[in-house]
Amino acid sequence: MAIHLCQKSYGTIKIYIKVIMHLESICMNALPVVKEAGMFVAENRRQIPWGEIEKKGDRDFVTSIDKESERLLVKGLSAILPEAGFFTEEKTVEQGDSRLRWVVDPIDGTTNFIHRTPVTAVSVALMDGDDLLIGIVYEVTLDELFYSWKDAGTSFCNSEEIHVSDCSEFRKALVATGFPYQREGRLPAILETAGYFLEHCQDIRRFGSAATDLCYVACGRMDIYYESYLQLWDVAAGILIVRNAGGTVVDFSGSEHLTGQQVLATNGRFIEESLSGIRIPPITR
Numbered sequence: 001m002a003i004h005l006c007q008k009s010y011g012t013i014k015i016y017i018k019v020i021m022h023l024e025s026i027c028m029n030a031l032p033v034v035k036e037a038g039m040f041v042a043e044n045r046r047q048i049p050w051g052e053i054e055k056k057g058d059r060d061f062v063t064s065i066d067k068e069s070e071r072l073l074v075k076g077l078s079a080i081l082p083e084a085g086f087f088t089e090e091k092t093v094e095q096g097d098s099r100l101r102w103v104v105d106p107i108d109g110t111t112n113f114i115h116r117t118p119v120t121a122v123s124v125a126l127m128d129g130d131d132l133l134i135g136i137v138y139e140v141t142l143d144e145l146f147y148s149w150k151d152a153g154t155s156f157c158n159s160e161e162i163h164v165s166d167c168s169e170f171r172k173a174l175v176a177t178g179f180p181y182q183r184e185g186r187l188p189a190i191l192e193t194a195g196y197f198l199e200h201c202q203d204i205r206r207f208g209s210a211a212t213d214l215c216y217v218a219c220g221r222m223d224i225y226y227e228s229y230l231q232l233w234d235v236a237a238g239i240l241i242v243r244n245a246g247g248t249v250v251d252f253s254g255s256e257h258l259t260g261q262q263v264l265a266t267n268g269r270f271i272e273e274s275l276s277g278i279r280i281p282p283i284t285r
Helices: 013-021 023-043 064-080 110-114 187-200 210-218 232-244 271-277
Strands: 054-057 060-062 085-088 100-108 121-128 131-139 144-149 155-157 160-162 174-177 203-205 224-228 248-250 262-266
Touching: 013 023, 023 064, 023 100, 023 121, 023 131, 023 144, 064 085, 064 100, 064 121, 085 232, 100 110, 100 210, 100 232, 121 210, 121 232, 131 210, 131 232, 144 210, 144 232, 155 232, 174 187, 174 210, 187 203, 187 224, 187 271, 210 224, 210 232, 210 262, 232 248, 232 262, 248 271, 262 271
Parallel strands: 085 100, 174 203, 174 224
Antiparallel strands: 054 060, 100 121, 121 131, 131 144, 144 155, 155 160, 224 262, 248 262
16 A cells, blocks of 8 residues: 655655654555565575675675665565655665655675574664654564554564563673674774673673664563664664663663664663663764
8 A cells, every 4th residue: 555645845744744644554564565575585595605795895795685675675665655765775776865764774684694594684664854753673584573663652573562671680681782894993892892791791692683683672582782883774673663662772872862873772771881881982973
């Protein structure tokens, strides 16, 4: 079902209200689009020859499956909301400058995908400027579809409501994190931060997908997740899913106004304890 918006300016209050009124419907229509892309990714999970893999940067790779997944998402999401632009990782479509846009990561966890190692996810968010309206993450290897929308009051996994954990002791908290592709000059702060959590919390997990890490906080599998040097498409959907599941998400300065470059997500506790141990400097806008 396509939802047509007649105004040219997406920043107007009138357009914003129209979108808000249809958020649940837009989300429900987008779910099968995201899952279709995820199923395509799952069907193509194999040991890909290195000769077929493009290198975007040091330790940063892209495959033809990333690009085809993104094309599937763009086609399906455009049919649902033709007026929205796109901000996508692989740039298979013109990047729109409109306030209303889909933020798309066609494969979050490409390194895992290349090596046939869980975890791999598809992440899609709808944003109006900096305002998160819809978040959808499909974790391919476990067939788990996480989603929520602005003012939904809850988040879901495969149609079941989810909630953050009730862990209240920092020393019992299980922590998820990730590491940047570019590590030169950053490694001392990264290792010192990891050492802090290893010393003061139960343990650390590194799944290799920021979108999945956030969803695992949302459903109570992880109590804390932190990471830096990210992109908005990695985390936009997951941030909304965590918040609507009862969690808290800030950057490393403690601000809830996020750019996606740094994320600290918790079950609503441990913000102060976590920030006091993070040695990675805040990234200023």
